Amino acid sequence: xxxxxxxxxxxxxxxxxxxxxALVPGANLHxxxxxxxxxxxxxLVVFFLPDREPVAVLPALEEVRLAACDFPMTLFPWSDSExxxxxxxxxxxxxxxxxxxxxxxxxxxxxxxxxxxxxxxPGATLVPASTPLAALRLRKDADAIRALxxxxxxxxxxxxxxxDRVRPGMTEREIAALITMAQLEQGGGKHPFxxxxxxxxxxxxxxxxxxxxIIAEGEPLLFDFGTTVRGxxxxxxxxxxxxxxxxxxxxxxxxxxxANEAGRAAARxxxxxxxxxxxxxxxxEEAGFGPYFTHRTGHGLGMEAHEGPGIVEGNELILEPxxxxxxxxxIYLPGELGVRIEDDVLITPNGAESLTTFPRELRRIGx
Numbered sequence: 001x002x003x004x005x006x007x008x009x010x011x012x013x014x015x016x017x018x019x020x021x022a023l024v025p026g027a028n029l030h031x032x033x034x035x036x037x038x039x040x041x042x043x044l045v046v047f048f049l050p051d052r053e054p055v056a057v058l059p060a061l062e063e064v065r066l067a068a069c070d071f072p073m074t075l076f077p078w079s080d081s082e083x084x085x086x087x088x089x090x091x092x093x094x095x096x097x098x099x100x101x102x103x104x105x106x107x108x109x110x111x112x113x114x115x116x117x118x119x120x121x122p123g124a125t126l127v128p129a130s131t132p133l134a135a136l137r138l139r140k141d142a143d144a145i146r147a148l149x150x151x152x153x154x155x156x157x158x159x160x161x162x163x164d165r166v167r168p169g170m171t172e173r174e175i176a177a178l179i180t181m182a183q184l185e186q187g188g189g190k191h192p193f194x195x196x197x198x199x200x201x202x203x204x205x206x207x208x209x210x211x212x213x214i215i216a217e218g219e220p221l222l223f224d225f226g227t228t229v230r231g232x233x234x235x236x237x238x239x240x241x242x243x244x245x246x247x248x249x250x251x252x253x254x255x256x257x258x259a260n261e262a263g264r265a266a267a268r269x270x271x272x273x274x275x276x277x278x279x280x281x282x283x284x285e286e287a288g289f290g291p292y293f294t295h296r297t298g299h300g301l302g303m304e305a306h307e308g309p310g311i312v313e314g315n316e317l318i319l320e321p322x323x324x325x326x327x328x329x330x331i332y333l334p335g336e337l338g339v340r341i342e343d344d345v346l347i348t349p350n351g352a353e354s355l356t357t358f359p360r361e362l363r364r365i366g367x
Contacts, residue, residue: 010050016132019100027303103129134308139322151234158182172210188227192305195225204338217243237342242366259283259329260341267352273315280329298326
């Protein structure tokens with residue numbers, strides 16, 4: 001597996017006309033090494049070249065972890081007392097990358113690491129490489145799919161538990177704490193993002209934060225949350241009604257449910273990612289709610305809650321077996337209500353499978 005992944009990195013470097021790729025802690029480095037490092041004040045950079053084993057400049061306190069992993073790597077550790085300068089100078093001197101094209105993750109690399117590379121690699125050009133690097137994890141293998149299934153199972157089991165405990169008078173924050181605890185009790189790992197629990201008019205905020213608002217009878221209650229298993233994330237959204245829904249909520253909900261179904265039905269091998277977005281969006285536009293669907297239909301799902309492929313207009317990437325992404329249309333009426341229904345979809349050789357199976361019908365809870 002290590003050899004295959006390093007070979008894929010070499011192919012990415014060549015296809016992007018790069019001399020090397022420099023990774024900082026994040027999902028790609030975790031995928032390659034099997035170790036989940038985190039960004040901190042001490043810089044850690046791993047250089048990948050097509051014709052030699054990777055080279056890591058790292059804090060000495062992380063040396064044991066990297067040396068113990070089943071991953072070929074030349075290490076240049078540095079201590080707090082000496083600073084990172086000598087280690088970077090030694091590493092880049094051996095790699096001879098001055099004046100070369102170095103691919104970086106522009107959405108992840110900080111100014112700190114970018115300045116270090118510029119200082120120690122005179123004349124080098126830092127090239128945004130997030131797009132070519134997306135190919136590294138775009139198609140999930142069997143182990144990844146098993147982890148995704150388990151993460152989704154945990155999240156859905158937690159949601160069943162929490163929906164039975166919701167009552168009018170509770171706050172959004174209280175309910176968010178319940179979903180957090182329920183996932184941990186089911187065996188979930190780190191949260192890929194903080195749980196979103198929004199009620200009433202707050203549900204019209206696509207990425208709102210749960211607060212002290214008290215949920216009340218007749219209001220929508222939106223959950224958007226996930227967990228991780230072996231580094232792979234679930235991401236599910238369901239919208240309920242606390243008690244009896246208003247006709248307006250029922251109307252909006254049914255449009256979103258139809259859009260979700262249309263998006264999932266459009267997903268299959270050989271179809272461009274944007275066609276899934278178009279299928280879901282068409283339903284909402286034809287119902288007259290087009291201006292209130294304010295985001296893409298979905299995003300890739302794997303070691304990050306948001307990765308490739310983007311399910312969005314303009315993405316002509318052809319869907320292939322092993323790709324996993326969300327289908328999550330929504331309608332958000334400012335100051336009134338919002339509804340989103342999100343499923344995690346796997347492209348299979350013959351079509352698509354919804355890994356999420358939690359019912360999509362509007363459910364009354366809290367009564």
